[in-house]
Amino acid sequence: MLLSKRAEMFLPNKWPAYFSKAKGCKVWDLDGKEYTDMCIMGIGTNTLGYGHHEVDAAVLSTVSNGNMSTLNCPEEVYLAEKLIELHPWADMARFARSGGEANAIAVRIARAASGKDKVAICGYHGWHDWYLSANLSDDSSLDGHLLPGLQPKGVPRTLAGTTLPFFYNDLQALEELLRSNPDVGVIKMEVSRNEGPTPGYLEGVRSLANRHGAVLIFDECTSGFRETFGGLHKRYGVEPDMAMFGKALGNGYAITATIGRREVMEAAQSTFISSTFWTERIGPTAALKTLEVMGREKSWETIIDLGQKMKAGWLALATKYDIPIDVFGLDAIPSFSFSGANALAYKTLLTQEMLSEGFLASNVFFSSTAHSEKIFNRYFEALDPIFSKIRKCEQGLDILSLLNGPVCHAGFKRLN
Numbered sequence: 001m002l003l004s005k006r007a008e009m010f011l012p013n014k015w016p017a018y019f020s021k022a023k024g025c026k027v028w029d030l031d032g033k034e035y036t037d038m039c040i041m042g043i044g045t046n047t048l049g050y051g052h053h054e055v056d057a058a059v060l061s062t063v064s065n066g067n068m069s070t071l072n073c074p075e076e077v078y079l080a081e082k083l084i085e086l087h088p089w090a091d092m093a094r095f096a097r098s099g100g101e102a103n104a105i106a107v108r109i110a111r112a113a114s115g116k117d118k119v120a121i122c123g124y125h126g127w128h129d130w131y132l133s134a135n136l137s138d139d140s141s142l143d144g145h146l147l148p149g150l151q152p153k154g155v156p157r158t159l160a161g162t163t164l165p166f167f168y169n170d171l172q173a174l175e176e177l178l179r180s181n182p183d184v185g186v187i188k189m190e191v192s193r194n195e196g197p198t199p200g201y202l203e204g205v206r207s208l209a210n211r212h213g214a215v216l217i218f219d220e221c222t223s224g225f226r227e228t229f230g231g232l233h234k235r236y237g238v239e240p241d242m243a244m245f246g247k248a249l250g251n252g253y254a255i256t257a258t259i260g261r262r263e264v265m266e267a268a269q270s271t272f273i274s275s276t277f278w279t280e281r282i283g284p285t286a287a288l289k290t291l292e293v294m295g296r297e298k299s300w301e302t303i304i305d306l307g308q309k310m311k312a313g314w315l316a317l318a319t320k321y322d323i324p325i326d327v328f329g330l331d332a333i334p335s336f337s338f339s340g341a342n343a344l345a346y347k348t349l350l351t352q353e354m355l356s357e358g359f360l361a362s363n364v365f366f367s368s369t370a371h372s373e374k375i376f377n378r379y380f381e382a383l384d385p386i387f388s389k390i391r392k393c394e395q396g397l398d399i400l401s402l403l404n405g406p407v408c409h410a411g412f413k414r415l416n
Contacts, residue, residue: 002043003411004040004043004411005017005040005043006409008406008408008409009408009409009411010039010351010362010408011348011351011352011355011405011408012405012406012407012408012409013405013406014352014355014404014405015351015355016029016030016033016035016355018030020032022037022042022050022051023049023050023051024049024050024051024370025037025038025041025049025050025368025370025371025375026050027050027360034358035355035358035359035360036358036359036360036375036378036379037050037359037360038354038359038360038361038365038371038375038379039360039361039362039364039365039366040362040364040366041366041367041368042252042366043247043366044222044226044247044248044333044366045247045248045250045251045252046248046251046252046366046368046370047225047226047248047251047294047299047300047303047332047366047367047368047369048251048290048293048294048297048299048368048369048370049368049369049370049371050252050370051252052251052252052290052293054289054292054293055250055251055252055253055286055289055290055293057289058285058286058288058289059253059282059285059286059289061285062281062282062285063282066281067280067281067282068279068280068281072279073279073280073281073284073285075281075284075285075288076095076279076284078284078288079093079095079255079257079284079287079288080092080093080095080257080259082288082291083230083245083257083259084259086229086230087230087231087234087243087259089239089240089261090243090259090260090261091260091261091262091265092259092260092261092262092265092266093257093258093259093260093265094109094257094258094265094268094273095255095256095257095258095278095283095284096256096257096258096275096278097254097255097256097277097278097283098246098254098256099126099221099244099246099247099256100126100127100128101256101275101278102221102244102245102246102256102257102258103125103126103128103131103188103219103221103244104126104128104130105244105258105273106188106217106219106242106244106258106260107119107130107186107188107217108268108271108273109242109258109260109264109265109267109268109271109273110185110186110188110215110217110241110242110264110267111185111186112267112268112270112271113185113215113263113264113265113267114185114186114213114214114215115185116183116184116185116186116213116214117162117183117185118161118162118163118164118181118183118184118185118186119162119163119164119184119185119186119187119188120163120164120165120166120174120177120178120181120184120186120187120188120214121134121163121164121165121166121188121189122165122166122167122168122174122188122189122190123168123188123189123190123193123219124190124193124219124222125188125219129155129156129159130159130162130163131163132152132155133152133155133156133159133160133162133163134163134164134165135152135155136152136155136157136159136160136161164177164181164184168189168193168195168197168201169195169197169198169201171200171201171204171205171208174187174205174208175208178208178212178214182212184212184214185213185214185215186214186215186217187205187208187209187214187215187216187217188217188219189205189217189218189219190218190219190220190222190223191218191219191220191223191231191232191233191236192223192232192330193222193223193329193330194328194329194335195328197236202233202236202238203238205238206238206239206240209241215241215242215264216240216241216242217240217241217242217243217244218231218232218233218240218242218243218244219243219244220232220233220243220244220245221244221245221246221247221256222246222247222333223330224243224244224245224246224247224248224249225245225248225249225291225294225299225300226248226300226303226304226330226332226333227300227304227330227331227332228300229294229295229298229300231243231245232330241260241261241264242258242259242260242261242264242265243258243259243260244256244257244258244259245257245259248290249287249290249291250283250286250287250290251286251290251293252286253282253283253285253286253287254282254283255283255284255286255287257287297369299369300332302367302369303332303367303368303369304331304332304367306332306367306368306371306376307330307331307332307333307334307365307367308331308334309376310334310365310367310376311327311331311334311336313376313380313383314327314334314336315327317380317383317384317387318336318387320384320387321387321388321390321391322391322394323338323387323390323391323394324338324339324340325337325338325339326339329364332366332367333364333365333366333367334364334365334367335363335364335365336363337363338363338390342393342399344407344408344410345399345400345403345407346390346393346399347362347363347408348403348406348407348408349386349389349390349399349402349403350362350363350383350386350390351408352403352404352405353382353385353386353389354382354383354386357382359379359382361379361383389402
C-alpha cells in the first residue's frame, strides 16, 4: 500500500510489517512484541506520538456525535480559519485526506489560475499521473532520472513534457527552464528536504514566478509544523501563492490542507474538485486538536532539539569508529547515509541488530515529543556496538556474513 512501509525497505523477511498497537513511541507487532520506534513514526504523521490522549479524545467525541451527515461539519471552517491565521498571506483553504490528493488539488487550481498547462517541479509530490509523467523520457524504457528503477507504466506517454523537473538551489537552471518553456504556469517545490536553501534562492524562485506569471506552490506535506508553527517557509520569510500541509497536521488521522491566495484559489470555482469523504468530520477535528496541543507545547522546538541530538550522536559514533557518513535533512527529520559499495548492507545490519534490541531503526528518524532522553540513551548504547562491527567490515570482515537475510532495497531519488 505504501512504498515507504514495505518490509524490504528495512529488513527483508525479518521486519515486523504489521502492528497490533501503537502508543507514544512504542509499537507492538502481531505477536505482542514491543518495539521503540526510532525510525519513521508512521512516515512522520505523529509528531505528538502515537495515540495522543487529547487528539484521540476529540476524535472519539466526534465519533459519538456522528462523523458524517447530509450537512457539512463546522470543523472544516474552524480549521480553515486557523490555518489562515497562521499564514496571513493566504485567504482560502481546501481539504482532502492524503498528500497525493492535496498535490493534485493544488496543481489543478494553479493550472486553472495561470491558464498554462506545464508544471515545473522540485521534490516529491505524490503518485498521480501529472507528477509521475516527469519520469517519461524519450526512450522506450520509460526510465527518466526522477524515480530511477520505477517505470511509470499506466501513465499516458502523451503527458511527457508536461511536468518538468528542476534541481534545488540551482536558480539559473530554473530560469533557463522557464525561458525555454513559456507555457509553464506552475512552479511547485518542497521548501527544503535534504538541504537548506542557499542565500537568496527562495527569494529568486519567488521573483521568477512573478516574472513569468507562474503560480508558486510550496509542498509542505512533509515539512509543515516541524520547524515552525506552520509552514517551513515562515522561517525563510518567502511567501508562496499556495501551500499544502499533511502528515503531522492530524497526528495520525487523515487530513491534508491546500491553502492559497484568494485570486488563485477562486479558480477552483471554474473547475471540478470534489470528493465525498473530504467532508467527513474526524480529519478536521483531529487537526484542530493537534494544532491546539502543538501551539501550547511548542512541539516544533522539542522535535528540532531531538533531531539535532540525533545528528550529533550519529556523527560522534562515526568519528569514534572512523566510519564515513553523510548527515543531512531537516533537524526534525534527520537522516544519514553510509559511504561506499557496502552502504545498503551496513544499513541492513543496523536495522537487523537494532531490531534484536527492541528498536525499529534505520538511517532516518522522525522525531516526536514522545521521545525522551532516556530513550535516546538506550538507543545509542545499542547502536555503538553496531558501528564497531561496521568498522571491522571496513577493515576486511565480510559484511554479508553478518546478515541473516537479503540486503534491504534502496528508495527513490529526491530532487533536493
